[in-house]
Amino acid sequence: MITKLERTLNPPEQPDDGLAVVTAPEDLADRLGAALATDPAITRTRGHFPMRVSRSFLNRITPGLPHDPLLLQILPQLAESDPLSPGLLDPLGEIRLRTSPRLIRKYHGRALLLASAECSVHCRYCFRQHFPIRDAIREDPDCEQALAELRADHSVREVILSGGDPLTLSDRRLATLAARLAALSHVATLRIHTREPVVRPARIQETLMQALL
Structure with missing residues (x-):
């Protein structure tokens, strides 16, 4: 039998609560910088494992910081298209x-x-x-x-x-x-x-x- 545990809830976020997701490079560019819209890595990974990120997570990424650790978690890299x-x-x-x-x-x-x-x-x-x-x-x-x-x-x-x-x-x-x-x-x-x-x-x-x- 599975034991029940005490529960705790996260406080609600702002009205834009992150339930939506961003899959279009243009939306990512609007938030983080125009150069991302034409990033060849994003284009080449669209079919296999396309970019996808919640708005809540996106709001935690620092705009204009290309090596932001959170950005690197979700930004496709050209190396991904190399043969595995x-x-x-x-x-x-x-x-x-x-x-x-x-x-x-x-x-x-x-x-x-x-x-x-x-x-x-x-x-x-x-x-x-x-x-x-x-x-x-x-x-x-x-x-x-x-x-x-x-x-x-x-x-x-x-x-x-x-x-x-x-x-x-x-x-x-x-x-x-x-x-x-x-x-x-x-x-x-x-x-x-x-x-x-x-x-x-x-x-x-x-x-x-x-x-x-």
């Missing part, structure tokens, strides 16, 4: 560790469930940018295969929701998934891999807490 060795396409070897389309089993007693294919920010260092997450979700859209495997394996004590970012799911979908996992008596811990409290703080509201608890 096969090992860099799946640096953690997670594809071979899948036991069903959306379930990765790397450690005994722990399972990682791919809950979402979406993120509010495309981090340039993402180690799953080549991972076929959307294909995995299409193969098991309602997590039935993953849940059946977890239900049958009582050695699993911890389930990690990952992706993508699980908190990009709606409260309703998160509540449904959390309830189905909570029904597994042998699962004691539910962990969530997320950057939403940092990149989109307004996502952390009472309705979300209720969905997870």
